[in-house]
Amino acid sequence: MSHSHDHAIGHNHETSELTDTELRVRALESILVEKGYVDPAALDELIETYETRVGPRNGAHVVAKAWSDEDFAEWLYRDATAAIQSLGYSGRQGEHMVALKNTAEKHNMVVCTLCSCYPWTVLGLPPVWYKSAPYRSKAVRDPRGVLDDFGVKLPDETEITVWDSTAEVRYLVIPRRPEGTDGWSEVELARLVTRDSMIGTGLALSPDELREAAE
Amino acid sequence: MNHADVDLSALPEIPVRDNSPIFREPWEARAFAMAVKLNEAGVFEWREWVESLGAEIRNAQAKGDPDLGQTYYLHWLAALERIVTEKRITATEGLLARKDAWDRAAKATPHGEPIELGRDGSPVAPA
Incomplete structure (x- = not known):
């Protein structure tokens, strides 16, 4: 950032400069x-909550509990809204939650074609790609192509359903429980549940993948 | 599947590897939090917010924004300005005057010191 023009108007020391966007935000907040x-x-408190306490770990807890x-x-x-609330996660906008069960026959994927409605309480705020126009348009037209972009291959027989979020309804995908996890505790299971698996652009990790990720 | 109506190869790639932090700059977090608090205060319904944000995203796309997710909070901020003026909390002129007041204050503040409205000595009009 250059402050040189400030010197030209007669200051002997460096002064501050805010970008046009920062000025707009400060104007709004002060008013x-x-x-x-x-x-x-x-x-401040709300920002801190979203930066540190609300995130996909909440959703992973819900999924692990559903599995076990x-x-x-x-x-x-x-009644996903009530079940999720019983674990201490409740929505700010009073939105209605719907849990979508992935099976061998049916895979669910979530998008918001209008903007970026997202189940904040269980997943935190959305990643950049979820907010991008390419995802918002491609998910509805070519979900299998989207899965390919994310490196996910499903059998041809698996039917893919895409759900468009709204201001009133938010979806949480419950991925399939990976094989080889019999007898695992909820806490152990939750570690297999990725953010993308709860949006439907990924699958839950296998025990092998979890081991690799930890190394 | 029939994709005859859309040339998918013409779409930019989905930025699947972009793992930016949820707020990349402090102003994004302020803008986010202001919308949530105004909704909680009953200034607007979340449904109205989604309409305002969707409209700003379409506006930006029409003006050539590739809309790859990195400009999301710019759309959010534009939606916030739109909705507070629609709800007559303030007017566009009030926002612009206040923005100028912050600009004057910043330019009168030595680098590193907190910037406060009125630092430049001129009065700040209520908005």
């Missing part, structure tokens, strides 16, 4: 604070 709509400390507790799984597929 909203003055009018009592937002509290700067509450903004049949009653919970049944509740989750019937």
Whole structure:
């Protein structure tokens, strides 16, 4: 960043410079604070929550519980909002959650074609690719091609269903439980559950893949 | 499958390997949090927010933004400015005047010191 033009207007020391975007954000925040709509400390707290406490680990907990507790799984597929809330994860926008079960016959994938609606409470904020136009347009037209982009191959017989999120409904994909995990605890199982597997652009890790990732 | 209507090869690649942090700059986080808090305060329904954000994304695309995800919070900010003016919390002129006031304040603040409104000595009009 150059401050040279500041010197030209008579300063003997370097002054500050904010970008046009930073100026717009500060303008908005200072007006909203003055009018009592937002509290700067509450903004800090919300940001801290999303940077450190809300993320795909929440969703992995939900998935691992569904894999290991049949009653919970049944509740989750019937009323995902309540089942997920029972684990302490509740939505900010009052959105309705739907859990989608992946099976050998059916694979689910989630997109938001309009903008980037995403199940924040269980997955945190969306990755860059989820917000990108290429994903938003390709997911609905060529889901198998999208899986290929992510390095995922499914048998031709597997039917792929794409779900378009809205302001009211957010989806959580429950990936298939990997083979060779009988007797694993919920905590161990949760480590197999990746963010992408809960969006449907990936699969849960196999025990071998988990070992490789840890090395 | 019939893709006759769309040339998929013409689409840019999905940025699958972009693992940017959720907020790449502090202003993105401020803009994010302001929208969430205004919704919680009942200023707008989330459905209205999604409409405003979707409209700004389409605007940006129409102006040539390849929309690969990195400009997402710029669309978010534009949607926020649009919705606060639509809800008459402030007017566009108020936002612009306040932006100028911050610019003057920044330029009057030695580098490294916190920037405060009015630092340049001129009065800051309520918006």
